[in-house]
Amino acid sequence: MARAKAASSKKIDARLALILAAERHFALHGFEGTPLSVIHNAAGQKNASATHYHFGSRNGLIEAILEYRMAPLNERRAERMVELDGLSGTHDLRSLMVAWIMPLAEELQYRPEGNHYLRFLDRLRRGPSKPFAERIMSLQSEYRHLLDLIDQQLSHVPPRIRQSRLGIAAEQIVSALAALEADLPTSGPDHPYPALAINSLIDYITGGLGAGCHPETEALALHPSQIDFHFRISNETHEDSGSQNAAATGMDRS
Template sequence: MEGDCMGVVQEIGGSRLSLILAAERLFADFGLESVSLRQVHEAAGHRNASAVHYHFGSRDGLVEAVFEHRMSLINRRRLAIMERLEGEHRLTEARALVGAWVHPFAEELRPRAEGNYSLRFLERLLRDEPLFIQRNALQEPGALWVTGWKVADALEALLAYLPPKIARMRLRLLRLQIVSGLAAIEARGDREETDFHVEGLIDCLVGGLAAPVSHEAQRALRGRAE
């Protein structure tokens, strides 16, 4: 009896995972709004047309499950990096902090048997469902994006010499550029050049954060304040 129960549990877990992986790939390729639940069921090999509702409750529940499937591990990686940097007294190094934001995402570029779609899915999510990201970006214990914002807080402290609106704008752009840049690397599929592209991306991001504020940007900022 116990063996039968374990088999059922494994079957349910495998069914759930197959839906998550199928949805991730389809959302990454076609966008969240263009994919039907029927397509997800077919791609996952499910004959039961209500499998998504059974496992996730709704389409939004499926999207959140795909997000959690990847972000839970990404967040654990980032926390480990931040703990190491803190132990090494390196939380004031801009490149180390940007690396702490980028590298946990970049681990998703390692080849998988089911293919690599997680970064393109996250990019689609940022583009198609900004309210979803805002809801999950709250700086609360357990919030799904909280480890990214831990890095952002440390970077914001380093950018204290900039006008606050400039610093916050650069950090918002940083988050978008990290995901879109890594999604582009994922789409290229150039395994031999991955490390080079990732480190080059970090260099560009650090340079952008530390760039002098142009007269044009200052004038635009003053105009907005007026």
């Protein structure tokens, strides 16, 4: 029994080591620039088939990283949504942006192994994201409720422009937080948390989403042929449902 438990623990340790090593190397060097052999070496795994043994494939490893980070992130967002729903029943746009952005921004808190998840996400949304869209949607269930509430606050914005702005917001949130992550000092657990930068980002996104529309923008939005911002990750089952396409981005792509 003790031997079986030890073997199981060793397997879990190896799996986590691969997840953390892959997250770090994908974040720093990209997906195409990171062979599995580099990840195996960084994780202390001598077996050349370690990724396939633990995750089935390279994509399985990427999905495991998403599951490892997104599940607790979604729980943190759920706690914020419960707090919001427990208030007066009305939600101002900035409070909703806090619920969107802060769970991601909390990824900037010190980790002994280093902070790489936001840059990993930034790479993923610009790269091989389509195979993971369905899983990302399922891991971010709180977005459905959050984006419904955002929709209510943006009822003055025409639907197509609203979608465009949410796409821009999702891009900017992840890019800005990834840039902050890259600039984090590596001095230890006492490194400063970038609270001012995060609050400035929240203010900026709130202002951009809620701003009025210029007449020229409204006129252009009437023409389907116009090129516009869009969500790189979507779920076809939600394409006819207002802002719910954003659920896989603010992976925030929240």
